[in-house]
Amino acid sequence: MTIISVDTPTRRRLVAGLGLAILFLASLSVGVGEFSLARVVNDPEALQLLLISRLPRTLAAVLAGAGLAIAGLIMQTLAQNRFVEPSTAGTAQSAELGILLATLLLPAASLPIKTLVASGAAMAGTSVFLMTAHRLPPTQPFLVPLFGIVYGGVIGAAATFAAWHADLLQFLSVWTNGDFSGVLRGRYELLWFAALTVAIAWLVADRLTIMALGRDASIGLGINHARMMQLGLVVVSVISALTVVVVGMIPFVGLVVPNIVSRLMGDNLRGTIVCVAASGSGLVLGCDIIGRIIRFPYEIPVGTVMGVVGGLVFLWLLFRRPDHA
């Protein structure tokens, strides 16, 4: 089953694109408000609902999903380990700590400024993770994600402690558990920067593929290894911080999506990076729709749904290929 006929990737891309389009329309149609897509044309109220709530929410899910999947992919490339992603390696927790400190120390700052602080914190936290990951013995690939989980837990605990002291615990849960229910027009637009970072990743896809071959191969082929590490670090940190600040962290997207795409299509990122982004969008959108439907008219946050779905898929990945890291 390893030899794949030439037209299969194209067919997979078509299926993925079609699936994403269906989820997109479904997301526009599902909600508490009285609404159907057919009425948009001659009902100004329905149009308002679409433009102010449904469309922003759907776009936010698409952008966050694509961004997180790409962030996971890049993080796995930088750490040379398939089992890390921003939410399990201290990046998201550092961003949470950053936005918490920004809220405490610069309460008057605008959201973009606070996001910038969160990005800076995420970068610092991820740098420490990567430096440590590269020192761990490569013969023990599971040490890296294990270290990441402990490290993220420690930073998360620091954030919880600070939030508890400042009586901001309920704010913290807004950042730690992703939820699209608060997304309205005017409150998600920062996420478009995630689209920009996805475009950057696409532009440097070949370089990322070579980076995954290791430091020696990268330098041998004339790639500025240190600069690519920095670029990847910035992309991962900015995407994570944007997601944390705007909708809250969504776990597992960055872990399961790149792994599944790698299994199906391989690791030549020039050909797969668009699929990674689209699958991330589809997964987050799908989980958000599930969260809106199963307790209708109440909602379950997407972070919770993803925790269940992503955890199951992650376990499946672990059991499917125990000898590949």
Add this chain to the structure above:
Amino acid sequence: MIRIENVSLRYRTTPILHDIDLTIPKGGVTALIGPNGAGKSSLLSLIARLQPLQTGSITIDGLGVDSTPSPELAKVVALLRQDSVIASRLRVRELVGFGRFPHGRGRLTQEDCNIVNQSLRQLDLTDFADRFMETLSGGQRQRALVAMTLAQGTDYILLDEPLNNLDMYYARTLMQALRAIADENGKTVVIVLHDINQASAYADRIVAMKGGRVVGDGTPAAIFTPDVLEGIFGFRMRVETFDGKPLVLHHL
């Protein structure tokens, strides 16, 4: 020409290389031999700028390895390291294609594709070209890595124990292919070999290292004598002459 002057290297307090002075002329096959831990791999990784020079200088065709931009050097020198592991799920053709990255920064032209196909043919990999690396045997994987290194199309090709994992047939095929690209395309091949009879049969020149120093430098006939070999490897071995080339009976 690779010119190495006064190069020393130490990791923390452990000295690895002592004042290496060595000139490797352009063209031909040079074999680096010596016991484990002699510093052969370290010397190659310094030539290929994989680690920074601590003292001395190394130039390749006049280009300083620490001062020339890395993308430019990637068109001049290619190194296959010992025990390279490919964790990515890439097809053989894709991997070999990345050898062309220094030339088109990722865009493969028709000429690039021809070179990739030629490298695949040289290593007898055409039938495996669309297989994922992880589905190949160790020897096939090693050949794919050599093909990638050759596809880089550099004038200087450094290979660190490329015969690892290869059976007799492919070890011989690879040595013949390296001899051919040196003779027909004027490439300079520097190769670390543990099989000194391969070195005797295919190399123009032998550089022997021991304890971080160059302890021998000359033709196979000059280096492969019982006395010199005992100095390098620490035991006496019989040397015969076969077809005009030294044949070392090191296993007896």
